[in-house]
Amino acid sequence: MCSVYSQTTSHPFNPFQTCRQKPRKDEKFAYFCPNFNNPLTLQKPTRFYRATHIPAAVIAFALFCTALPAGIYGCRQQTSGNSVPNEQASGTTIYFNLNRFFNQEITRLENSKTGLQKTATLNQKAETKILKDVNWRKELAAFTASDINKPAWKGKYAADTTRQNGFTTVTYTATDIALRTRLVQLNFKDGSNNPVSVVITNQTNNFVYQTNENLHYQTGGGYNIKASQKVILMQPENFAIAATFVKP
Template sequence: MRKYILFTGGVLLLCSWFACKPEIKETGAKLKYFDLKEFFKADSARLAKLNPTITKTVSHNGDSQTKKLKIASWGQEFDLFTSSDINKPAWKDSYSVKESADSLIYRAKFPELKTRRIVIRKSNGKVVSVYILNNIHNILYNTTETLNYTPGQFYSIEKQQKVKVMGENDYLIKGVF
C-alpha cells in the first residue's frame, strides 16, 4: 500500500510539474507568429485610456439591439481575438506564413486546428486591420467565427453555430467607434 501511495504521489507531482510550464513568452523564446495577445493587450490599454463611446450592436438570429455605451473592460471585449493566438509551442510548424510589404497571412496546415486563418494588414509598420477565421467541427456541432478589427473604426464578431439536435444559431457583435 505504501508503494502505491508513493507511486501515485510521484505521478501527481510529475503531472503538476508539466502543467506549470511557463508560457513561451516567459522563457524568453522568440515568438514565431504575430503576437495577437500583446497587440490586443496594448490596444485594450490604449482604449481604456481614451474611454470612447461606441455604438454596439448585438444580434441573435436576426433580432438585434443597438446601444451607445462605454466598454468597461476592453480585455474582455477582445477575448475571442486573443484566444485565437497561434503562438503555442506545439503549433510552431502548424501554420504557413505568407508575408508581403503590407500584410501577414497565416493559414492552418491541419484541419483540426481551430484558428484557420489570420490576416494582419499593416501600413507604415502599424496594424490597420486584423481578420481571424476560426472553425470547430465535430460530430455534434460546427462553429465558424469571423473576427474583424480595424483600430479606431470598428470590431465585429460573427458566429454561425450548427448543433445537430438544436439547429442553427447566428450571432453578431459589432462595435463602431
C-alpha cells in the same frame, strides 16, 4: 440574448439580458444565451432535450464565437518564414504576437476612455446600445483567444506576404485542419509596426456541434464578429456583433 428551441414557447430577443441559470424540472428543450459582455462564448445550456441522451456537459462545450479572410490583395509574393514588419514576430514568439498587440490596444482604449456603440444580432433580430464604461478585456477576448503563438503549433501555420499600394499583408494559414484558428491576416501600413486591421477565421467541427467564426478588428475604428453554430438535433444559430468606437 436567449434563443429558445421549444414547440410551444419562445423568449424575447434581448442581448443585454442575463439569462436564468437554473432550469425548472419540467423544462426539456435547450436554449443558449450568448454572453454579450464576451462575444466569444455562449453560456452553457441551462436546458437540454433529455430524449437525446446527449450529456449536458458535452453540449456545454459548444462555444459560439468568429472571421472570413477579408480582402484579396494582388501582386502576391510568396515568402518563407515569418516575414512580418514587426519585431513581435521574433524572439520568444513564433508568429505575430496578437496577445501583445491587443493588450496594447486594451490599454490605449482604457486610457482614452473610449466608449462603444454595439449592435448585437441573433437570427436577424438586432438591438443596439451605447456603452460608456467598457470592459475592453472582455470585449476583445475573442481576438486574444485566437493567438496562434503556442509552442506545440510551431510550423503548423504557413506564412504568406503580399505588398500593394503602400500596405503589407501577412497571412498565416493553418496546415493542420484540427487547429481551431484556421487563418490570421494582418494588414500593415508600410513603415508601421502595428497592423491597421486584423482578420481571423476560427472553425470547430465534431460530432456534437459545428461553429464558424469570422472576426475583423479595425485599429481605431471598431470590430465586427459574425458566427454560426449548429448543434446536433437543433436548428442553426447565426450571431453577429458590430461595434464602433465612440470618442469620449
